[in-house]
Amino acid sequence: QSVLTQAPSASGTLGQRVTISCSGSSSNIESNFVCWYHHLPGTAPKVLIYRNTQRPSGVPDRFSGSKSGTSASLAISGLRSEDEGDYYCAAWEDSLSGWVFGGGTKLTVL
Amino acid sequence: EVQLVQSGGGLVKPGGSLRLSCAASGFSFNTYSMHWVRQAPGKGLEWVSSISTGSNYLYYAASVKGRFTISRDNVNDLLFLQMSSLRDDDTAIYFCARAGGTIFGVAHNWFDPWGQGTLVTVSS
Numbered sequence: 001q002s003v004l005t006q007a008p009s010a011s012g013t014l015g016q017r018v019t020i021s022c023s024g025s026s027s028n029i030e031s032n033f034v035c036w037y038h039h040l041p042g043t044a045p046k047v048l049i050y051r052n053t054q055r056p057s058g059v060p061d062r063f064s065g066s067k068s069g070t071s072a073s074l075a076i077s078g079l080r081s082e083d084e085g086d087y088y089c090a091a092w093e094d095s096l097s098g099w100v101f102g103g104g105t106k107l108t109v110l
Numbered sequence: 111e112v113q114l115v116q117s118g119g120g121l122v123k124p125g126g127s128l129r130l131s132c133a134a135s136g137f138s139f140n141t142y143s144m145h146w147v148r149q150a151p152g153k154g155l156e157w158v159s160s161i162s163t164g165s166n167y168l169y170y171a172a173s174v175k176g177r178f179t180i181s182r183d184n185v186n187d188l189l190f191l192q193m194s195s196l197r198d199d200d201t202a203i204y205f206c207a208r209a210g211g212t213i214f215g216v217a218h219n220w221f222d223p224w225g226q227g228t229l230v231t232v233s234s
Contacts, residue, residue: 002154035220037155044227045147045155050210050220088155092217098169099145099157 003028004089004102011108017077020105022089024070028100032092034072036065039104040085048087049074076107084109112136112223114206119228126196126232132189132206132225139187140164143209143216146180146191147224148202158204159191160216169216174200196232203227 005023012018022034034052039045047056049065052072064075072091076083089102118130132144146158159180160169168180179192189206207221 033218033220037221039155044205044224045221046224047210047220047222050222051218056210056222086154090155090157090221096172098171099147099160101147101155101157104154 002103003093003100006102006105009106011110012079013110014079016079020074020087022072022102027094028091029072030070034067034089034091036074037088038085079109081109114225116206116225116228119230121231122196123234124232127194130191130204134187140184141212144189145207145221148204150202198232201232203229
């Protein structure tokens with residue numbers, strides 16, 4: 001059972017906008033920054049969003065992050081086939097003095 | 111080019127030990143905190159351990175505390191994870207990762223980039 005809760009799966013068609021949600025609590029998401037990672041099996045995970053809303057250089061502006069209270073969201077617009085894979089949210093957990101990840105959302109592009 | 115190259119994975123029996131290494135290049139290693147994250151077969155990402163720039167602050171997941179030790183060599187730009195009393199549920203791909211920023215502490219940072227991952231299999 002992950003500390004951060006994500007839906008196990010999501011899907012969308014090419015060009016569509018999808019949103020992936022991450023639910024936490026006052027000791028993680030509400031009081032700390034959220035980041036989002038994209039992971040394809042057999043490869044190294046890649047950061048998409050850090051500090052709630054910031055995009056590293058090289059990440060397309062189709063990806064955007066937001067946070068409100070104890071929840072955070074990752075939005076992907078103009079869905080492309082290469083967006084398939086697993087998406088994870090992460091945040092620092094004050095009560096554990098450590099990082100926690102969501103269980104991951106597997107995105108399928110139809 | 112920023113690179114993290116991992117080594118040291120393999121097959122080990124329950125109760126055994128293994129040391130993972132992560133060789134860093136392309137950046138000032140001693141100015142970034144470093145991290146280990148793992149992924150068990152069929153499972154999601156799980157944070158394992160973090161270390162501050164000068165090794166003053168060490169953080170561990172409850173599942174590995176007392177069994178794993180994180181360390182770094184700022185002279186040779188190396189990160190280590192010494193794993194002992196290994197259990198079946200430690201079987202996973204282990205990734206090393208650099209902090210994304212230098213001015214933020216471990217708790218306010220992010221993981222970027224990641225190493226290629228190394229498989230640790232604990233089985234009799």
